[in-house]
Amino acid sequence: MRFMGNFISSKEEEFSKWYLDIVQKAKLVDYSPVKGCMVIMPYGYAIWERIKSILDYKLKETGHENAYFPLLIPYEFLEREKEHVNGFSPELAVITTAGGEALVEPLVLRPTSETIIWNMYSKWIKSYRDLPVKINQWANIIRWEKRTRPFIRTTEFLWQEGHTAHETAEEALEETLFILNLYKRFVEDYLAIPVFCGKKTEREKFAGAISTYTLEALMQDKKALQAGTSHYLGLNFAKAFDVKFQNKKGEMDYVFATSWGVSTRLIGALIMVHSDNKGLILPPKIAPIEVIIVPIFKRDDEANKKILEYSTAIFNILKEAKLRVEIDRDTKNSPGFRFAAAELKGIPIRIEIGFNDILMDCVTVARRDKDKNSKYQVLVKELLSKIRHELETMQCELFNRALEFRNLHTKEIIGFKENDYATFKTYINEDLGFVLSSWCGNEVCEESIKNDTKATIRCIPEEFKNRSLNDLTCIYCSTAAKYLVLFARAY
Amino acid sequence: MRFMGNFISSKEEEFSKWYLDIVQKAKLVDYSPVKGCMVIMPYGYAIWERIKSILDYKLKETGHENAYFPLLIPYEFLEREKEHVNGFSPELAVITTAGGEALVEPLVLRPTSETIIWNMYSKWIKSYRDLPVKINQWANIIRWEKRTRPFIRTTEFLWQEGHTAHETAEEALEETLFILNLYKRFVEDYLAIPVFCGKKTEREKFAGAISTYTLEALMQDKKALQAGTSHYLGLNFAKAFDVKFQNKKGEMDYVFATSWGVSTRLIGALIMVHSDNKGLILPPKIAPIEVIIVPIFKRDDEANKKILEYSTAIFNILKEAKLRVEIDRDTKNSPGFRFAAAELKGIPIRIEIGFNDILMDCVTVARRDKDKNSKYQVLVKELLSKIRHELETMQCELFNRALEFRNLHTKEIIGFKENDYATFKTYINEDLGFVLSSWCGNEVCEESIKNDTKATIRCIPEEFKNRSLNDLTCIYCSTAAKYLVLFARAY
Numbered sequence: 011m012r013f014m015g016n017f018i019s020s021k022e023e024e025f026s027k028w029y030l031d032i033v034q035k036a037k038l039v040d041y042s043p044v045k046g047c048m049v050i051m052p053y054g055y056a057i058w059e060r061i062k063s064i065l066d067y068k069l070k071e072t073g074h075e076n077a078y079f080p081l082l083i084p085y086e087f088l089e090r091e092k093e094h095v096n097g098f099s100p101e102l103a104v105i106t107t108a109g110g111e112a113l114v115e116p117l118v119l120r121p122t123s124e125t126i127i128w129n130m131y132s133k134w135i136k137s138y139r140d141l142p143v144k145i146n147q148w149a150n151i152i153r154w155e156k157r158t159r160p161f162i163r164t165t166e167f168l169w170q171e172g173h174t175a176h177e178t179a180e181e182a183l184e185e186t187l188f189i190l191n192l193y194k195r196f197v198e199d200y201l202a203i204p205v206f207c208g209k210k211t212e213r214e215k216f217a218g219a220i221s222t223y224t225l226e227a228l229m230q231d232k233k234a235l236q237a238g239t240s241h242y243l244g245l246n247f248a249k250a251f252d253v254k255f256q257n258k259k260g261e262m263d264y265v266f267a268t269s270w271g272v273s274t275r276l277i278g279a280l281i282m283v284h285s286d287n288k289g290l291i292l293p294p295k296i297a298p299i300e301v302i303i304v305p306i307f308k309r310d311d312e313a314n315k316k317i318l319e320y321s322t323a324i325f326n327i328l329k330e331a332k333l334r335v336e337i338d339r340d341t342k343n344s345p346g347f348r349f350a351a352a353e354l355k356g357i358p359i360r361i362e363i364g365f366n367d368i369l370m371d372c373v374t375v376a377r378r379d380k381d382k383n384s385k386y387q388v389l390v391k392e393l394l395s396k397i398r399h400e401l402e403t404m405q406c407e408l409f410n411r412a413l414e415f416r417n418l419h420t421k422e423i424i425g426f427k428e429n430d431y432a433t434f435k436t437y438i439n440e441d442l443g444f445v446l447s448s449w450c451g452n453e454v455c456e457e458s459i460k461n462d463t464k465a466t467i468r469c470i471p472e473e474f475k476n477r478s479l480n481d482l483t484c485i486y487c488s489t490a491a492k493y494l495v496l497f498a499r500a501y
Numbered sequence: 502m503r504f505m506g507n508f509i510s511s512k513e514e515e516f517s518k519w520y521l522d523i524v525q526k527a528k529l530v531d532y533s534p535v536k537g538c539m540v541i542m543p544y545g546y547a548i549w550e551r552i553k554s555i556l557d558y559k560l561k562e563t564g565h566e567n568a569y570f571p572l573l574i575p576y577e578f579l580e581r582e583k584e585h586v587n588g589f590s591p592e593l594a595v596i597t598t599a600g601g602e603a604l605v606e607p608l609v610l611r612p613t614s615e616t617i618i619w620n621m622y623s624k625w626i627k628s629y630r631d632l633p634v635k636i637n638q639w640a641n642i643i644r645w646e647k648r649t650r651p652f653i654r655t656t657e658f659l660w661q662e663g664h665t666a667h668e669t670a671e672e673a674l675e676e677t678l679f680i681l682n683l684y685k686r687f688v689e690d691y692l693a694i695p696v697f698c699g700k701k702t703e704r705e706k707f708a709g710a711i712s713t714y715t716l717e718a719l720m721q722d723k724k725a726l727q728a729g730t731s732h733y734l735g736l737n738f739a740k741a742f743d744v745k746f747q748n749k750k751g752e753m754d755y756v757f758a759t760s761w762g763v764s765t766r767l768i769g770a771l772i773m774v775h776s777d778n779k780g781l782i783l784p785p786k787i788a789p790i791e792v793i794i795v796p797i798f799k800r801d802d803e804a805n806k807k808i809l810e811y812s813t814a815i816f817n818i819l820k821e822a823k824l825r826v827e828i829d830r831d832t833k834n835s836p837g838f839r840f841a842a843a844e845l846k847g848i849p850i851r852i853e854i855g856f857n858d859i860l861m862d863c864v865t866v867a868r869r870d871k872d873k874n875s876k877y878q879v880l881v882k883e884l885l886s887k888i889r890h891e892l893e894t895m896q897c898e899l900f901n902r903a904l905e906f907r908n909l910h911t912k913e914i915i916g917f918k919e920n921d922y923a924t925f926k927t928y929i930n931e932d933l934g935f936v937l938s939s940w941c942g943n944e945v946c947e948e949s950i951k952n953d954t955k956a957t958i959r960c961i962p963e964e965f966k967n968r969s970l971n972d973l974t975c976i977y978c979s980t981a982a983k984y985l986v987l988f989a990r991a992y
Binding site: 040044050051054056059080082083087107108130133134145150155 | 531541575
């Protein structure tokens, strides 16, 4: 598909190249001169601002406050939590010189902020009256990744990280799951991406967590993507930073912790779930521009003046109704070129206005996710309600389409016959997607499956947790199964 | 003044300690374990979010777009603009190790982003059709400062930095001044801080700029604070990064640049301009909470239930009117303690509700910037219009009070008699404040005055630029004056 002098690879043939074409050609990101660091261009950043403002509102509404903690963390802080430092050490960027002098103690750029935040909590939390603390931070994060891909895995990325402190384990666990559910609703309702939620295995959990809960989405290449995580940290960080409070009985207790985050990676998920070979497709609720008005100019100044006036009147109707709307004032390029440009940017609805539309008091409406033959004329007096209806419908239909795809590519291959592992292996290697299977809980089986198939256990899904495990065996070792788990190859 | 177990130093006696007491005790910031890095606590961050959302709206409204560029910059980029690297080198933090390996080329943490952004502009700008580019970024900045003070000068701070690219020098200069004026209106109308605007001298300008324009405010200790800057960069960065465009005639031209920024330093200015010995005083337009409702509870559960119901009804009236309002539900501490706590936080209006108020269908209204004897009762039916009026009045009065103070401490000591420099020196050393004086334009005089008085030329103020320089002489060397300039000791 060639337009704007640009060529977008076919997602069926070269998925990875298709993805890179879209992020660059829709001007979401550009590569920076520093390896693995991306520049988030205005249109890409506008999507992030939509994500940020909606999520920020939801977090504040549920009693979370924003704050800002330093980027620079003493390396020694990371060492205080053994699993944490082991997990993050390989990815650290280290400052040894600053202000022209060698630093006595090396500082690292935050790969996540548990340590610096719990160091502060040790000053702030003294009594049960200080609890809970529910703080969120919007920040940049640095992790030195070997293989990078825009939005999905970059050396620097933007995220929000919540860090809460609680009196009891129950309350902390409740917060962990509350946030998991808040993320799920956000990702499903706004980004129109269906997710499986559940606990990670010990092998896959966050370095420093007691347990990690995850949202797992399926991309169009049938690989899974972790879209967000919520961690129950128990007393690990309270002990590392000696954060104790006086409880209601007057005794000193350690404080229970959670942490959770989503990042600019969500934009990568948006692209890989919804878009097509013409470019981006954005769910209306997250689109920076919901409606673009494209006046079809003629070789007639008088007519063009009328077309632009009429277009502006339509613009004003939609703007007053608080829709995010723009007019394309390009007079140089052909309508086809301009339609393609709007499609590349994934704008949900395009309104075309030609001279004949004016005569009939109409406009033509085209939806980004529909065939070009499906565009139709609407009377101006019905336009606003029609547009609102289309935006709602499109939001639902994108979700349903993604859900259908996800379900089509989620297969159950449960262990209870001898040759199941062969079936499992063939399926995962050839068809990809999610495979719901049974597992004994042994890390050796998990590791062996990964070696055979490159698939990892994405989570122990909540959705299937009430299913009986009677008679089921581990898909790998055939001993009694302890968990139903989702396998997939993942980003 | 003692309350909440806290002591705030007197601003008349120990201004610097008073400032530090307020930022800590009003819970705006806390010190982090990394020297010179502050933690911005939720209440401090809420003020920053107000600043950010208003300014962001104003920038978008005037055609600026947000984007995000990498934190990490190759050191070599800074070296391409000679004055730029000379200016920033002493303050750089350098990464030499990352991901467990030594970096071939050292990376620095952005002290400002001209270099990385103009490197990208060299890819993005090809033709006059690509211009102007008007991009803004909200980001963290690292400058290794020797002497730090929360908000005013810290190793890490938050800011916005705009970077625009233009076809002509005129257009770039126009943008520089447009932003200067936008900043001035924001700082005066929202933060209620009067500022002098004008050009910096060569000695004081931004490293890499052709000219720097500044906003200068006067703190209550009569020292000046630079509240924001807007730079005309000419072709300096276009030449350093080879950014050329094809002009309308088909020729290749270099691109003209501007950059401009304000930072979390504005919060420091807010405090030092308005606050008193009871704590913060926040102008209503920037206050995270405009109104706090303080129910005065009794030793009578039945009465307290009614008081809380009544308070909630009042809360709902104000909330529905889109005011930023909170109820203080503290049942443990005395009214006096709770009033002091609200005063410490600088909340513009306090509504006290006692049992007698209910009987009379009244509430009691107290304004943060007024004497405690000035509080008065208002009928509920008149409350909303009264509160709106008080908020508007307070906003104006804070500005007027600050302007009066600033003008009282802005003295003209213009050179045209022999002993003027002695007068100037005595005045600046003893009375501080701004001194409007005449200067020959020679850097030697500027430097000598600084050595004698610690005062620098804050700017060549726009406000006085139409005044005649006839017969005026340089305050230092007595040769003919070229400029009227503002001197002050500054932060």
